[in-house]
Amino acid sequence: xxxxxxxxxxxxxGKSSITAIIAxxxxxxxxxQIVYADCDVDAPNAHILLNLKEKDFYEREEIFASExxxxxxxxxxxxxxxVSADICNFNAISWNKEKNIPEFxxxxxxxxxxxxxxxxxxxxxxxxxxxxxxxxxxxxxxxPLITAQLEIGESGSGKIVxxxxxxxxxxxEKNKADLILIDxxxxxxxxxxxxxxxxxxxxxxxxxTPAALHDLxxxxxxxxxxxxxxxxxxxxxxxNLKMTEKIETYAKEQxxxxxxxxx
Numbered sequence: 373x374x375x376x377x378x379x380x381x382x383x384x385x386g387k388s389s390i391t392a393i394i395a396x397x398x399x400x401x402x403x404x405q406i407v408y409a410d411c412d413v414d415a416p417n418a419h420i421l422l423n424l425k426e427k428d429f430y431e432r433e434e435i436f437a438s439e440x441x442x443x444x445x446x447x448x449x450x451x452x453x454x455v456s457a458d459i460c461n462f463n464a465i466s467w468n469k470e471k472n473i474p475e476f477x478x479x480x481x482x483x484x485x486x487x488x489x490x491x492x493x494x495x496x497x498x499x500x501x502x503x504x505x506x507x508x509x510x511x512x513x514x515x516p517l518i519t520a521q522l523e524i525g526e527s528g529s530g531k532i533v534x535x536x537x538x539x540x541x542x543x544x545e546k547n548k549a550d551l552i553l554i555d556x557x558x559x560x561x562x563x564x565x566x567x568x569x570x571x572x573x574x575x576x577x578x579x580x581t582p583a584a585l586h587d588l589x590x591x592x593x594x595x596x597x598x599x600x601x602x603x604x605x606x607x608x609x610x611x612n613l614k615m616t617e618k619i620e621t622y623a624k625e626q627x628x629x630x631x632x633x634x635x
């Protein structure tokens with residue numbers, strides 16, 4: 373069973389639309405058994421492209437992949453050590469003068485645990501929090517879609533991508549699928565790394581703009597680090613033919629095949 377990841381250095385170049393087209397081509401024209409994994413967990417939209425409704429999702433699972441600082445109020449001795457300037461690098465802790473206890477901003481807390489280590493009364497603990505919701509649907513095209521959406525303000529997107537891929541692999545084994553097709557996140561951060569690592573082939577989607585070429589080069593470098601075979605698709609190539617030529621030159625210099633040019 374093979375895994376193909378479609379990714380892009382720059383957002384907005386048409387990565388998700390192209391992934392959906394590839395999925396339909398493989399399933400309908402090539403009669404391949406595929407599992408579609410939407411790993412763009414910060415902003416998943418494969419379900420929109422595949423015209424799925426809420427009723428189409430037959431399985432949902434809450435994912436708890438990160439931790440946040442929580443106060444056990446009855447243990448607090450009001451020493452204020454947790455609000456010292458050198459403790460929280462994220463400025464997530466403030467002191468409630470009325471209650472005389474620390475308060476934690478859930479959007480700023482990264483769960484590093486510094487405050488729990490400094491607390492002499494052991495009144496601060498790290499608790500697992502809900503990062504995302506994973507969902508599985510059966511599409512009208514004969515293949516399943518696995519997707520997850522990160523909660524607003526939450527971190528750990530790379531961990532969520534890993535969970536999506538694990539579920540995709542289990543479902544692929546169960547269905548005896550030929551291929552897992554991953555719609556990866558744009559950029560080169562944690563969710564992209566989690567999408568690319570261990571994949572058989574990376575399709576890098578770009579467009580003919582200077583920013584897209586710059587970000588494409590970073591993605592190609594990342595893919596090479598993980599020793600993944602890579603090909604390039606230039607979307608909207610006719611918007612700027614000179615930039616398209618530069619991307620073609622770059623592809624040759626990197627010994628990376630140009631898979632397609634889409635108008």
